[in-house]
Amino acid sequence: MRYAISVQYIGKNYSGSQIQLKDGELLELPTIQAELEKALRTLILSGQKAHGNEPAKYNNRQIKAIFSGRTDKGVNALNQVVHFDTDETIVASKFLYQINEILPDDISVSDLRIVDANFHAQKSAKKRHYRFEFINRRCKNAFDGDLMRVKYEINIDRMQKALDYLIGEHDFSSFKSSGTLNPSKICNIYEAKVSKTGDKVVIDIVGNRFLYNMVRTIVGTLLEIEGHNLAPEHMLEVLEAKDRRKAGMTVSPYGLTLMNVMY
Numbered sequence: 001m002r003y004a005i006s007v008q009y010i011g012k013n014y015s016g017s018q019i020q021l022k023d024g025e026l027l028e029l030p031t032i033q034a035e036l037e038k039a040l041r042t043l044i045l046s047g048q049k050a051h052g053n054e055p056a057k058y059n060n061r062q063i064k065a066i067f068s069g070r071t072d073k074g075v076n077a078l079n080q081v082v083h084f085d086t087d088e089t090i091v092a093s094k095f096l097y098q099i100n101e102i103l104p105d106d107i108s109v110s111d112l113r114i115v116d117a118n119f120h121a122q123k124s125a126k127k128r129h130y131r132f133e134f135i136n137r138r139c140k141n142a143f144d145g146d147l148m149r150v151k152y153e154i155n156i157d158r159m160q161k162a163l164d165y166l167i168g169e170h171d172f173s174s175f176k177s178s179g180t181l182n183p184s185k186i187c188n189i190y191e192a193k194v195s196k197t198g199d200k201v202v203i204d205i206v207g208n209r210f211l212y213n214m215v216r217t218i219v220g221t222l223l224e225i226e227g228h229n230l231a232p233e234h235m236l237e238v239l240e241a242k243d244r245r246k247a248g249m250t251v252s253p254y255g256l257t258l259m260n261v262m263y
Helices: 032-050 092-102 156-164 214-227 234-241
Strands: 002-009 076-085 107-115 127-136 168-171 186-197 200-207 256-262
Touching: 002 032, 032 076, 032 092, 032 107, 092 107, 127 214, 156 186, 156 200, 156 214, 156 234, 200 214, 214 234
Parallel strands: 076 256
Antiparallel strands: 002 076, 002 107, 127 200, 127 256, 168 186, 186 200
16 A cells, blocks of 8 residues: 655755665665654554564565655755555554654654555656745844855845746756756746745745756855846856856755645
């Protein structure tokens, strides 16, 4: 039976969402997937033992959590969708209480549902919504947390004009850091909006898929445009160049959150 869960996490203390391998060997790094699979194994094993069944087949990561997509070290998630398979019948209310008691305080599960056997958390996804937040203020505040602080004044209208050039289906090679496993560089951006409330700036981007560090590099390019008083059209020049060297820096992962995955 296949189940899908909604997972929330603060990425600060983890080396990304996915378990990492080197030369076929599992690296001993803290990841969201490792913690989630460990909690799932604990619950499934306890369920098997309660029924007197042999639990050995669930050892060695045999319960595999498939994520809707990777998130990097430091990146958060409000609704990361994950699916897994098990023969165990799971009661949602009991499962949610138990798994949240097992998981670390910076990881939680808010929903569980049975899905079709053809459902795939990553491959079935149609849209993904990322949000990046930062502070626009000269002086620090103790409550800024880990959010990036931009000291110079920014113009929201100019930033929106720059973002508008990204709408649609394009080759986003200019915004891709090395390390992307998927060779395809084509993404379709459905929405790209920026807003400011008080000192906090929020950038929301919705697309069918995202390249490695793509959102963080888009934000870095926006800040380069503002910091150097470039025309918003510079974003289009960078996009059309298909050259990572033309884009801005890849900003800090703190402040980036996977908000939702749509199917």
